[in-house]
Amino acid sequence: xxxxxxxxxxxxxxxxxxxxxxxxxxxxxxxxxxxxxxxxxxxxxxxxxxxxxxxxxxxxxxxxxxxxxxxxxxxxxxxxxxxxxxxxxxxxxxxxxxxxxxxxxxxxxxxxxxxxxxxxxxxxxxxxxxxxxxxxxxxxxxxxxxxxxxxxxxxxxxxxxxxxxxxxxxxxxxxxxxxxxxxxxxxxxxxxxxxxxxxxxxxxxxxxxxxxxxxxxxxxxxxxxxxxxxxxxxxxxxxxxxxxxxxxxxxxxxxxxxxx
Amino acid sequence: xxxxxxxxxxxxxxxxxxxxxxxxxxxxxxxxxxxxxxxxxxxxxxxxxxxxxxxxxxxxxxxxxxxxxxxxxxxxxxxxxxxxxxxxxxxxxxxxxxxxxxxxxxxxxxxxxxxxxxxxxxxxxxxxxxxxxxxxxxxxxxxxxxxxxxxxxxxxxxxxxxxxxxxxxxxxxxxxxxxxxxxxxxxxxxxxxxxxxxxxxxxxxxxxxxxxxxxxxxxxxxxxxxxxxxxxxxxxxx
Numbered sequence: 001x002x003x004x005x006x007x008x009x010x011x012x013x014x015x016x017x018x019x020x021x022x023x024x025x026x027x028x029x030x031x032x033x034x035x036x037x038x039x040x041x042x043x044x045x046x047x048x049x050x051x052x053x054x055x056x057x058x059x060x061x062x063x064x065x066x067x068x069x070x071x072x073x074x075x076x077x078x079x080x081x082x083x084x085x086x087x088x089x090x091x092x093x094x095x096x097x098x099x100x101x102x103x104x105x106x107x108x109x110x111x112x113x114x115x116x117x118x119x120x121x122x123x124x125x126x127x128x129x130x131x132x133x134x135x136x137x138x139x140x141x142x143x144x145x146x147x148x149x150x151x152x153x154x155x156x157x158x159x160x161x162x163x164x165x166x167x168x169x170x171x172x173x174x175x176x177x178x179x180x181x182x183x184x185x186x187x188x189x190x191x192x193x194x195x196x197x198x199x200x201x202x203x204x205x206x207x208x209x210x211x212x213x214x215x216x217x218x219x220x221x222x223x224x225x226x227x228x229x230x231x232x233x234x235x236x237x238x239x240x241x242x243x244x245x246x247x248x249x250x251x252x253x254x255x256x257x258x259x260x
Numbered sequence: 261x262x263x264x265x266x267x268x269x270x271x272x273x274x275x276x277x278x279x280x281x282x283x284x285x286x287x288x289x290x291x292x293x294x295x296x297x298x299x300x301x302x303x304x305x306x307x308x309x310x311x312x313x314x315x316x317x318x319x320x321x322x323x324x325x326x327x328x329x330x331x332x333x334x335x336x337x338x339x340x341x342x343x344x345x346x347x348x349x350x351x352x353x354x355x356x357x358x359x360x361x362x363x364x365x366x367x368x369x370x371x372x373x374x375x376x377x378x379x380x381x382x383x384x385x386x387x388x389x390x391x392x393x394x395x396x397x398x399x400x401x402x403x404x405x406x407x408x409x410x411x412x413x414x415x416x417x418x419x420x421x422x423x424x425x426x427x428x429x430x431x432x433x434x435x436x437x438x439x440x441x442x443x444x445x446x447x448x449x450x451x452x453x454x455x456x457x458x459x460x461x462x463x464x465x466x467x468x469x470x471x472x473x474x475x476x477x478x479x480x481x482x483x484x485x486x487x488x489x490x491x492x493x494x495x496x497x498x
Contacts, residue, residue, distance in 0.1 A: 105438035109461040139440050143458070172444045176455045 001119040004147035004257065005038075007130035007138055009162035013151045014186040016044040017232075018222075019129040020078065022149075024243045025254040027080040031124040034073060034082040038141050039131040043086040049077055050236055058086045061114060062107040069117045078239050104136035111144045134165050142169065143176055147260060149219055150183040154203055163210060170215050180260045183211050184253070185221035219256055222249050324363075324386035335366040336375060338386055343395035363415075365422065381425050381480030384473060389418060425477070432481040437497045449474050454497070457484065463496035 006019040019035050026033040036058055037045040046052065056072050061084075077083040118126055130141045142148055150166075152159065170181065185204065191197045208218060228245050231237050243250065321342040330337035340363050365382055393410055435442050437454045438461075446454060453474045457464060469475050475495060478484040485496045 102436065105436040108438040108440070108458070112459065112461050136440070143440060172440060175452050177459060 001115075001123055001126065002147060002257070002260075003115055003126040003128070003145040004149060005128040005130045005141045005145040006149045006151060007142070008132045008151045009134070009165065011042065011132045013132070013153050014222075015039075015132065015151050016048065016129050018149065018151050018184065018186065019127050020045075020048070020081075020239055021243055021246065021250045022254060022257070023081045023125075023127050024078055024240065025247070025250040026125050026127075027078075029251075029254070032080075032082075032122055033125040033127065034084060034118065034123055035127045035129060036084040037086045038128045038137065040086055040137055041089060041131055041135075043088060045083060045085055045129065046088065048237070048239070049083060051077055052083075052085055054085075058084050060087075062110045063103070069114055070121070104140060107137075108140045108143060111140060115144060134169065139169065139172065142173055146177050146179045147257060148173075148179070148181045149257075150181070150216065151186045152183055152207075153187050154185060154189075154200065154207075156203070159207055163214075166211075166214055166216075174215075181216050182219035182257075183216045184219045187224040188221050190223050220249070220253050222246065222253075322387075322390040324383050324390060326383075330364060334375075335364055336379065336382065337364040338383070340386060341390050341393055341395075363418070377482075378426050378429060378480065380476060381429055382422055384476040384480065385418065385421055385425060388473060389414065425480075429481045432483060435483065437478075437483050450478060454478065454483070457495070457497040461497060463487065463494040465491070466493040466495065469495060 004022075006015045006022070008015050016037075016039075023033050023035045035045070037043045038058060040059065052074055054072055054074050056067060058072060061067050061069060061072055072084045074083045074085065115126065126145075128141045128145055131138045173179065173181070188204075189200065191200055204221075212218070225246055228242050231242050231245075321339070323340045323342075324338035327337040327339055363386065392414055393407070395407065437443050437458050443454050443458070444451060453469075453471050457469075457478070475484065479486060479495070483498050485498055487494045487496060
């Protein structure tokens, strides 16, 4: 079984859709896959997917010793893709209270135990939709996974501010397990003007060098898709249909991941 | 916690334990080897080294071997290393100790109630260095300047190493390897093993951990727990 986490250093880069599309790509090739929404500050899957059947969530599992992991798994939410949800943050115990006492230490212990249990249940792939930024939660999820994908949008202000924090994260993860840390350019503009193309290419090339120097490997890039973004304006978007708009892109990404 | 949490004194015993008195280095004033204790010690060392039951001409013994005869609630004593030479009559109490070194670890008041928390840690450090002292060129009955000098150097090094380790053990008390921020603050050699250990929160079989020295250090710091299970000894990351 492989465990991968999709994360970014700030919100809005497309983590959740990347996680879901990778999950769909995986189940379409017959891999038993579950996506875990582990973004406790801003869980998005409950907003994108309306067919949640299990009340218990990832948070319930992490903070209780007597919950069976099968009671969290919502089967076949998108095709054969299973989902574990997280609850919206609530003031009190489940919000600021998370950071008290030994919550995060126990959470990491429980998460690693869950990983073994998911493997025993026959899963081939676990995908974590991680919390953005640097926090105990996001780093715990990186430790949980031997593959990480940092989703980036091409912009100087977003990347410049996070380079040093990335360095710290990858120093922390160094030696944690046999791992592969990727970055993925997401929503890259399709540019026809030659000067604009040059500007974009030079930007990407500069950051390819810097990110590679940090030990990350380029997974690929996904172009901005107007139709996909317009479809997301619907209340209940059909993610299977949307996947078909960009399936070649994601199938290529999945090939690279599975080769690790 | 300061670096004066403990004192270490060393005693070098040479030749026949009964007839030549101990030579003290950095004597803390705690150890007093009376003739009775000296006899007891000599007999015990001879038996331990197996001199009386072997035809080997010399025996080397590397500790740390706890010496309850020389320990009480305030301090611990260990036989650190010993080299003995068999005399013509096997088993005779005239078997000759070419040299032996005993360390006494004296705990300051503030640490006395924690002596036993730190035993594993101290013993693992002593074990790591127990073959550092070489008595092979020692002439029976003499304390050579080389042995004296080497013993003093060793004493200083162990003093510093044990004090630092105890300081860290106190600092790490109550910490958890599952606190990633804490884990990465550990020294590299511990950090590396700890990253492996947390991958199995339910524990590791002893045989699956090759880096025993650092495992013992984590154990003494309270960052790993030891459990005897039906299928053997397990170490569980805390």
